[in-house]
Amino acid sequence: MKLTIKSWTGVASWRWIANDENCGICRMSFESTCPECALPGDDCPLVWGVCSHCFHMHCIVKWLNLQPLNKQCPMCRQSWKFNIH
């Protein structure tokens, strides 16, 4: 007997490749959205700092705007720099 698979329609869930499950700022799951957004994924992306911590982009931007002087990572207090992959 020979079996040929012609096509396969499967189901998968997507997730962020990150060290943590939840955003350290809003406490929501990364796969969910920040409090401001309605749609997850492309519309509410994650960003990484050079310190390797990551957050919802909207969350960290909002956080940084509230810190006029020392722009620090809210997790490790190192000065924040975006890690552009």
Next chain:
Amino acid sequence: MCDFSKLWSSDVVKIFPILCGSTSQILQSPKEEVFQNVCRQMSELGSVGIETLTDIVKLEMRSTIRNVIVPKFWVHFQVPRKETVSDPNALFAKFIEAVNELHESYQYLLQMQTRLIQLNRNGPSKTLEKQVVDENGTKTWLRDAMLAQLPPNFDVVIGAFYSVHFRLFTKDIYFSSNTIDSEVLSDLPCTGCNFEVQKCCCQKLIEMVNKTNQKLLELGLIDRLAGSSMTALIKQKIKEHINDTCLGIFDRSHLKELETWLQDVIMSWLRNIFTGGKQCDINECETIQGFKVKLTYFMYETFAQSVISRFFSIIIDYPDSTPAINDLKICMEKIDMRVYITKTLRNALEARLLHPGVNTMDILTGYVAAIKAIRHLDNTGVILEMVTAPIKDYLRKRNDTVRRVVTGLTEEGPTDLSEELAKGESVKDGKDNTTDELSNWENWEPDPFGIDPNILRNTSSKIMRSADIISMVVDIYGSKELFMVEYRNLMADRLLAQLDFNSEKEIRNLELLKIRFGESLLHSCEVMLKDVTDSKRINSHIHGDGNCNENQLFDISSLIVSAQFWPSFNKESLQLPEEIENEFKKYTKAYEAYKGNRTLNWRTVTGRVNILIEIGDRTMEMTVAPTQAVIIYHFQNKSEWGLEELSSLIKVPPSALRRRMSFWQNHGLISETHPGVFTLIEKESEKSQFEEMNITDADEEDLESAMASASDQREEELQVFWSYIVGMLTNLDSMPIDRIHQMLKLFASHSGGVEFTQDELKHFLQRKVREHKLLFSGGVYQLAK
């Protein structure tokens, strides 16, 4: 001094024979000289003489009325019970005879009265005249005595008389309305008198009736004597007529015809009675008017009751039954029937819909139909609210209600809910209503009369005023949220079952639901549908990626879900063969490349696989579930597998695997050659059977939801009882489900009341069987050793 006793015996009794006991013989008038003699001699006694004589005569008349005439009349009415049913014609004759006798006696009394007046007039004292001249005196005495001696059942005879009369009177009407041809008609007895047509005596009978009525009229007795019998008879006729002409016919209006009938038949019959058959067009007297008001009311009431008694059919027939509802509305303007309607409808709906034998979809269909019909009847919504409350209570207790509502909303079906959804009215909340009511003040109607004000208060704004069917249906659950959760679950099931990346219809439904229920409750659904369209785009991107297509064994498409927004998946697993898994890794890589920093977790057990099987010189193309594809895949290189062996390889529990395997057994590709051992069949002899097999896309198992359903969540709750079940089965060895259920309920009632049905328990126990914690055989559960 005259010889008074001589005068008495010779002349006085000639004038007043009543004084010697004669009652009915009408004599010739005594000679003038007799009168004059009595007058003269009486005058000698002075005014006292005539006065006394007058008093004596009057006393005698009254006594005769009381003791002779009236008892004699009523004797005719003492009917032995049997006759009351058997022969109305005999009673008819009896009544005529009684009235004739009475009338004769009356004539006689009048004669006495006249002579008394004459005597007084000739006498010396004119002052007494007034007293004696009261011509109605005799009539009043007679009437009072009659009523004082009314026997029980007197109306049987009177009723019989008037029912014969009614038959005679309406004969012509029935002639014209019945379309029997004349030949047949001549063989039938006359409908009026029941004699053969040639010997018909209707005319004679009618004359007799008219004479009798005239006499009764003259006596002023007809109303008092026959009023209640006539009313009873007419009410009977009205009921019969409504039954004959209206019952069960809802698609046309009846009220006008009924009014005409009442006027043409009933009222003209009554007019005939009260004129004694004279054709003259008298002004309708008060009595007739009184009858008309009373009978019209009764007719409306009877008609309304007959409509209400069939209202369940009206609901089912709606909108074809609109004329019947309009008729009922007119009746309700005249008669306050709200309480009656509410009670009757509630009972009818309960009797027809609310029992275990009726499936939920039918109850729901009935509910929607009731909403439509009743709100046409009563736009205040009060009746609707009270009538449908028990349906809502009942539906709330059925656990598939929300599911059925959602099905109704998304698929065309008997409930028409999908049509309603498509109309796209928005749910009015309380606020909108107040403004609506204010701006619409010209059409304002006061709250209906006769309804418990508490109910009015409770049902105030929303349900009262809003006639929106969808919100009435969603309102069954009291919570939009719960409804939306179930909607999401069902939508997930549909999307995963179709997997065709075509969500247009779902999007359309969702848009309609959003209009009604607001976006926030449907947000998850929106993300889910966006996942579908995004997946389509990602798939086409990946398919267009040249790197990915190299050395590709087969096409992969994927529905990529945002797991946070979907209902949680159940915990089934499936290990893919390495060769296949590698293909998925390629897809994942392509995805990762496309969407930075993101990757995929495959849910291998869900999906659809298009396969081609070549065996001998047979080929077979089909679409199967992934687990089935993987099973048959493993039979390529090894034609015999032990259940446990394959189970541990593909990580499907043996019981589930066995079920999946039956799909291939049904297709004649695999057979269980020894218990627990499955072998591929490659023989040609199976060919014919093989080709005839109906190729199904997926077996029954695949119709099961891939999601953790509400019942799974329920099973988690039942987990509390697991240790207790183990304890029971350790002690009692084996038990049937109903015993387990009973004992758990006992236990549950002591431990804070988790309620569950036997069905739910069964699901739970079956899972334990699948997990090899329990054995089930011969209808009893045992612990697995």
